[in-house]
Amino acid sequence: MKRSERLVGMTNFFLENPRKLFSLPYFVKTYDAAKSSISEDIDIIDDMFRKMGIGHLDTVSGASGGVYYTPDYSEKNSNEAIEEMISILEDEKRVLPGGYVYMSDLLGDPKYVRLIGKIFASAFQDVPIDYIVTVATKGIPLAYAVAEVLNVPVVIIRRDPKVTEGSTVSINYVSGSSRKIQTMVLAKRSIQEGSNVLIVDDFMKAGGTIQGMTSLMQEFNVTVSGIGVLAEAEDEDEDRKIEDYVSLLKFVEVDERTKHIQVKKGNYFNSK
Amino acid sequence: MKRSERLVGMTNFFLENPRKLFSLPYFVKTYDAAKSSISEDIDIIDDMFRKMGIGHLDTVSGASGGVYYTPDYSEKNSNEAIEEMISILEDEKRVLPGGYVYMSDLLGDPKYVRLIGKIFASAFQDVPIDYIVTVATKGIPLAYAVAEVLNVPVVIIRRDPKVTEGSTVSINYVSGSSRKIQTMVLAKRSIQEGSNVLIVDDFMKAGGTIQGMTSLMQEFNVTVSGIGVLAEAEDEDEDRKIEDYVSLLKFVEVDERTKHIQVKKGNYFNSK
Known part of the structure; x- marks a missing residue:
């Protein structure tokens, strides 16, 4: 040839x-x-x-x-990708009642999902990772995008047990921002004891969900070797439960009245 | 250069x-x-x-x-991929109580998910498709894998409304096999009227879930131009609600007592 x-x-x-x-x-x-x-x-x-x-x-x-x-997605490529996403997200039409930001379309576009996967994979390339772990629903595409680049399997934690999963381990935890008791379920056979995992999710405010996943991983005797969230929100009135994480975006301001959204690069770009 | x-x-x-x-x-x-x-x-x-x-x-x-x-993933490549998946699935350790088959590990492996995406994308390459539509949770990675190849966005139907989605349209439908009333919810702004969509899911028995998705698409004035399911199960005692679909795998027998699983290629391979 x-x-x-x-x-x-x-x-x-x-x-x-x-x-x-x-x-x-x-x-x-x-x-x-x-x-x-x-x-x-x-x-x-x-x-x-x-x-x-x-x-x-x-x-x-x-x-x-x-x-x-x-x-290894270069600094230049990563910066360009994240700046493009910021300009898409800072559109006032995205402000939802309650001060939430609509981002399902961005998370539904394979182009951006893959870019996010490449950036996270580069961020965690030197960390031992056997699985990418996420919780249903919105973190799933991001988890697969990272998994594809790091060439490891994905494990999905559910909110409710399903008969097609076999026996499961479940935990209850308190959601950081809503203070409600929530449940997480994972099939027993889905993850091997002693593994290293990277937790990936789309959004973090107080960090209760991430903390729940971390607790569930302890039940499986698994080490959380990294945490990656696409977007974090400022959380003024309480201490964040999670300290050591990588974020790609940070919502600085979402004003429901003026429809003003301000998004900055996340902490991954701080040192860059 | x-x-x-x-x-x-x-x-x-x-x-x-x-x-x-x-x-x-x-x-x-x-x-x-x-x-x-x-x-x-x-x-x-x-x-x-x-x-x-x-x-x-x-x-x-x-x-x-x-x-x-x-x-366009060749017939040879597609056959090899699906035969490898069949040999993985026909493992007696996969039989779960109730006669279900554990396949979360296969669906968690980016390698197989991408292969499935390539085969579906080839199956529907001549059909007009503006979005891939699926329902949470297990169809999501498959939907993104197809979307990546066809270069179109993914729209995820949920079982429960979420505040970060904005206003939604919901329908109730009867699940084919369990006869329970279930709900599907989709954000209003997630899909454009008059579009063509490909529905993708992991599993179909009587077809109630697929039919539910089809009904929801009608509410959005959207045309379902194709339906792809990874695996279908024989459903003896009732008439299937969906006739026109593409399947890649078919569960012929799952015996809870003997732990015997028999899997065949799905209807996509009938003409091949």
Whole structure:
């Protein structure tokens, strides 16, 4: 096979299989090419991925070595994506009764969901993660978008048990902002003891839901190695229950009367 | 930029932007190359995408012309993917009390979810689709996987209204198998009148849930141009409410006592 064809094939292959090691002989066989040619292909792809700001190829030498694609969405790409989302969200038509902001359309657009996934995956790329954990409903697409890039499975906590889940573990917790008692349920067989998980959700105010998920993870003897929320809201009148998290957006002001919405970049961008 | 680099960049670009037309001058400018070179690049990528069974590039001539990527997951690829899923599902440990089958792990694996999305997108590639519609919870990852390939937004019907959705339309319907009255809710602003939608869900028995979604779509003056379910179950004792749908898997037998599960390919593969 010609180099030009191999480059198309291998680019697709790496994008489809992030963070997974493949030996050079695998590519030699698949594309019927010399090892030296494959090595050159890898250099070209690595170079171009870096230029595009979508990550890089890492080579491991030795008998059990090979190459793997590490997605890493560049600072420039991340900033552009989040600024575009902010300009979409700061539309006064989004203000709902009660001072909420309508964002279902943004969360329904695969383009933005994937961008969010890429940014979170880059934020947590050096943390050990075996599963992405979220709670139904709105966090689900975000969780899959991150999972796709980190190449790990998703586990969905439910609000109500379902017969198609088998036996479950459930906890009750107090929602931070509404002070109501709520329930979370997770199928026993859905997660392995001793794993590391990344919690992903769409929104955090006082942090009660995230704290509930953290407590449920303790029941499974699982370590929460990271917490990512798309948007956080200022929460003046109480102390936040969760301190260590990554946010991409921050709602600074939502005025129901004037319809004014002010959104800033979240804490992920503080150091950038 | 060199051809080798352009091929990596353009391959990534087409994969990220399916079914969207881009003019040749766009690529000429982005990659700083002659139009004839870009045309050759497109031929190479088109050729390799066809060889890999992941679709093809279509060229539109004329002033408003350009090129777009049509994902089309080949019969061979689709068959291999679905056969792998069948062998995973036919594991006796999956039988749950009540004769249900545990499939949350399969639906939690981004690899399989994306494969399912690719197959559905190919099945419905010639149908007009403005939105993918599903109902919480298990259909959500499948809906996004299809939406990603077809490059359209996702709309999620909920079981309960939420304050962050604004005003909603709701319907009550009778679940086919349990005969219980259930509710579906959808935010008014989530979908445009006169649109065409593809309904996607994980499982169908009598079809009551799908029928409920269809009724709700009528309230929005929206046309249901297709229905895709990952798995259907034989439903002996009643007439199915939905006739025209595409299924990828069919549960032929689930025996709670012997733990025997038999899964066949769904009707999508009948003609293949």
